[in-house]
Amino acid sequence: MAVFVADHPLIKHKLGLMRKHDISTKNFRELASEVARLLTYEATKDLETEKKTAQGWAGPVEVDVIKGKKITVVPILRAGLGMQDGVLDLIPGAKVSVVGFYRNEETLQPVEYYVKLAKNIGKRMALILDPMLATGGTLDATIRCLKNAGCTSIRGLFLVAAPEGLKRITEAHPDVDIYVAAVDERLNENGYILPGLGDAGDKIFGTK
């Protein structure tokens, strides 16, 4: 498994803005989408291309087209929806597979409440979207759900990860690649990432 930690100044700057305690819902939502767009650029850098001939304005011209597996984005409800628009800006033809989990506040275990996957998901590369990778329980459950459906090519895009969650996923799913804007210090006693962003779902949806 490869863990890619973004080093781009735009990503760092935008994530810094997201950490401010008094950020508005509007700004948080916009920045989540912008950082997701930039992470998508990084996460698709190694996609294979092939040469095709197109009819250009001055006759036949050789062009590059993306080859290989088609993509499905997999936003984890709710907070992952805040990254979806940014990703689809760059991959507008991607199918969307929705996976719904919430984390039980006492046990921190993920509870599944909705799954609707793209047709032929086994033939697609899955790009999981979630702003937060904390204990890794939600991501582990999502990866298992995708693998059970036949998916063999899985990548995940996150805004902030905790070292604890990254370790868990690295060990359980060495075949999954992770792209993250920042790896923070640790989890607190309630399973929140420090310094982190707070509750990303509440900030994107304005529910607190």
Ligand SMILES: O=P(O)(O)OC[C@H]1O[C@H](OP(=O)(O)OP(=O)(O)O)[C@H](O)[C@@H]1O
């Ligand atoms: O790594 P974990 O410890 O499993 O925690 C991470 C999960 O917690 C948050 O979702 P939450 O349960 O708050 O649901 P929400 O998106 O509806 O707010 C977050 O968006 C992740 O899905």
Ligand SMILES: O=c1cc[nH]c(=O)[nH]1
């Ligand atoms: O820090 C955290 C951990 C889980 N979910 C969040 O939204 N934030």
Ligand SMILES: [Mg+2]
């Ligand atoms: Mg939440």
